[in-house]
Amino acid sequence: MTPSAKILVMDEEISKTIYACYPSKKPQYLGHQDIIQDWFMICAAWRWKGSKKINCVSLLDDPKRYKKNPFDDYHVVKTLRDVVAEADAIAGHNMENFDWKKLLERMAFYKLPPLPEIKLIDTLKMARKIGFSYANLDYLTKRLSLSEKQETSGNKMWMNIVQGKGPEAIKECVAYCKHDIPPAEELLDRLLPYLPSRYGINENLFRGDGVDCCPSCGST
Numbered sequence: 001m002t003p004s005a006k007i008l009v010m011d012e013e014i015s016k017t018i019y020a021c022y023p024s025k026k027p028q029y030l031g032h033q034d035i036i037q038d039w040f041m042i043c044a045a046w047r048w049k050g051s052k053k054i055n056c057v058s059l060l061d062d063p064k065r066y067k068k069n070p071f072d073d074y075h076v077v078k079t080l081r082d083v084v085a086e087a088d089a090i091a092g093h094n095m096e097n098f099d100w101k102k103l104l105e106r107m108a109f110y111k112l113p114p115l116p117e118i119k120l121i122d123t124l125k126m127a128r129k130i131g132f133s134y135a136n137l138d139y140l141t142k143r144l145s146l147s148e149k150q151e152t153s154g155n156k157m158w159m160n161i162v163q164g165k166g167p168e169a170i171k172e173c174v175a176y177c178k179h180d181i182p183p184a185e186e187l188l189d190r191l192l193p194y195l196p197s198r199y200g201i202n203e204n205l206f207r208g209d210g211v212d213c214c215p216s217c218g219s220t
Contacts, residue, residue: 004218005206007049007121008087009188011180012080012099013042013173015071015162041073041106042161042170044080045177047185049091054181055083058174060167070164077106081115089119089201091188093137093180096122119201123184126191126199137183146186150179193219 018037019030043058059066062075080103084090092099100120107114127135132143141148152172160169192200193214203218213220 004050004203005088005201006086007089007091007201008046008084009049009091009181009185010044010046010080010084010095010099011092011177011184012044012102013177014102015039015042016158018162037071037162040071041076041080041102043174043177044076045174045181046080046083047181049185049188054178056174056178058170060170060174066167073106074110077103077110078112081107081112084118085115087118088206089121091121091123091184093184093187094122094124096120096125121188121200123187123191126195127187129195129199130191137180137187140187141183144187144190146190147182149183150176152176 017035017039019034020036021028021030021034043056045054045056047054057076057079059070059073059076061079062072065072065075084103090100123137124135127140132140134140138149140146153169157169157172157176160166161173188200197215200215202215203213204215211220
C-alpha cells in the first residue's frame with residue numbers, strides 16, 4: 001500500500017448556550033454576565049480518510065460522569081484531542097472557524113496538553129473558491145449528488161440536551177454527527193483536484209515509492 005498523509009475527517013456537535021434576558025420582542029445585547037449555562041461539546045465523530053469505520057464519542061460514553069453532571073464534556077474533549085494528535089491533517093466543513101476553535105477552547109478549559117501544528121483542510125473555504133450558489137454542506141451534497149445530511153427533530157433535540165432531559169436526544173445527535181462524515185469526505189475528494197495544493201496537503205511528501213502524484217488529491 002502506498003504511504004499517504006494521515007487525514008482525519010472530523011465533525012463536532014456542541015450545545016446551545018443559555019442566557020438570561022428581559023422579556024422583549026426587540027433584539028437585546030447579551031453579554032458574558034448574562035450566561036446561565038455556557039456551551040459544551042455533546043459528541044464528535046471522525047474517520048481516517050480511506051477507512052470505512054466511523055468512530056464517535058459522546059457524553060454518554062462516561063456514564064458516571066454523565067450521571068453526576070450531564071453537561072460535563074471532559075471525556076469527549078480528551079478522547080477527541082488524543083485522536084487529533086495522531087493526524088497529519090484534519091478535514092471538515094467550516095473546520096477553521098468552528099470545529100477547530102471549539103476544540104481548542106475546551107482543551108484550554110481543561111488544561112489538556114496542546115497539540116502539535118496540524119494542517120487544517122476546510123471544505124467550506126474550498127467551496128467558496130468555486131462558483132456554487134451556496135457553500136453550506138446541505139446544499140453541496142444535493143448539488144453534487146453526494147451522501148446527504150441526516151434530518152433530526154430539530155430544536156426539540158437541542159433543547160432536550162441543554163436541559164439534561166435524558167440520553168435519547170444525545171443518541172439522536174450522535175447519529176446526526178456520524179452521518180455528516182461520509183458527505184464531508186466525499187465533498188473533500190470532489191473539490192481537491194480543482195484547487196491549488198495549499199487548500200489540501202501535499203501528498204508527494206508522504207509517498208515512499210518515488211512516484212510523483214497530484215499534490216492535491218494524490219492521484220497519479
